[in-house]
Amino acid sequence: MQLKIGELASRTGLTIRTLHHYDKIGLLKPSARSEAGYRLYDSADIKRLHRIQALRRLDLSLAEVADVINGENADLQSVIEQQISSLQQQIAQSVELHDRLQELAILLKSKQEPNLEYWLSTLEMMSLIGKYFSSDEITHMRELEQEQHGKLDVTMRPLIGAARALLDNKVPPSDARAMAMSRQWIATMGRLMPDARLLNKFSQMHRNEPSLQSLSGVDDEMMDYITLSSIEVRYEIYRKYLSEEELQYFRASFFKNANAWTQVFSDLRQKMAQGLPPEHPDSQAILVRWRALFTEAWGHHLPTIIKVRAIHEKEPELGMGGGLTTALLRYAREGLVVLDQNNHQPKNTTTRKK
Incomplete structure (x- = not known):
């Protein structure tokens, strides 16, 4: 049995233009030509086309379809996993679209006369x-x-x-x-x-x-x-507790690092919520950032550092907006003690005898 391109298109639901494209890229070439030059497709060609259509339903690209059918670099497990991942992304996007439309509908209902500007904004x-x-x-x-x-x-x-x-x-x-x-x-x-x-x-x-x-x-x-x-x-x-000299780095440092401080507080609070102790490596890594920011703001002057710690005990407003709570401060101080101890441990200088 041989079918002309129009007959094959009619039976498969594809367009003649699509079959021409498949021929052009080498995905599906007709096995024969008529004396008049028309493309003729035999049973093997039709079988191949059905496989192409089946693979296309998996949302594979034409290049991926060709690899699978021709057996070239065709890792079927990988192909399937990629398609599952792609489908999961599509599902997530659909869920997000549903939620967005639902939220938008609620917001629009709350306005007595919603206009286009409000809708678009x-x-x-x-x-x-x-x-x-x-x-x-x-x-x-x-x-x-x-x-x-x-x-x-x-x-x-x-x-x-x-x-x-x-x-x-x-x-x-x-x-x-x-x-x-x-x-x-x-x-x-x-x-x-x-x-x-x-x-x-x-x-x-x-x-x-x-x-x-x-x-x-x-x-x-x-x-x-x-x-x-x-x-x-x-x-x-x-300024109620510190001299201008002790405050010399404060303004510039806190403006530069305002977001960094908030991020450190947030990251450390997350470790607290997970139940990690202050000496845990994950918490210690965050406290290294804490210590660097603190040093940049106050320098290495120990008396000033001691004063600042005491000020925070007296003035809870200092934690406004950044998420620095009393519990977080206590957790950080316990972790900083461990950090300092680890930093001051003598290095092992024992050499192995040869």
Whole structure:
């Protein structure tokens, strides 16, 4: 039995153009030609085409199909595993799309007269969040938002306006009005998003996404201003106990390393939650970063270091916004003792006798 290309296309549901392409790339060449030059396909060709169609249903590329059919570099186990992985990604994307549409529908219902601008802004915000947060983290943030009854935007909008007014009027970060605003900003964000790890990610997303800054009205200048002002709040507290000489590194170091400190607190708190002791290697690795940041802020002057430790016992406000709790501080200090002991252990200088 031999079929012309039109007959084969009709029986298989493919287009003649597709069969021409298969011929061109060598995936399916007709076994014969008629006297008039028409392509003729025999039973072996038809069998090969059915196999091609079956493999294409696994979403293999044409090159992968050719490898499998021709037995060239065809690791079937690997092919199947790759397709399973691809399918899992598609399922995850479908679930994410479902959740995004469902959330969007709820948000739109909450607006009496949703307009196109609101719809697009909400969709863009959700798309950006999906780039930075895992599905579990997004679920957790949704739960936090529901607990706050959708207050994040409503509560922060007046604070954003206040910060913008201070910036426009060139009020320095050390001004009492700026420090009062930063205190309120940090306290509000901490209340609305108590997970400092997620808050730090959210801040990083804001830094990296100009479109998000445009949507929220919180740009790099404002974030820097709030950071500087919060440093001034801490500076005022430290100045009650420390000299200007002891504080000489503080401002520059804490502005440079604000996000690094928050990340260290977040990473260490995660180890605590996992039940790891402070002397565990994973915790110790984080405490190495802690020690480096601390030294950069305060130098190597031991009396100053001792004073700073005592100040933190008296002034809990120093931990505002960064996630530094009393429990975390205690955990870190226990781990730092171990770190120092390990660093000061004498090296083994015993040599092996030959």
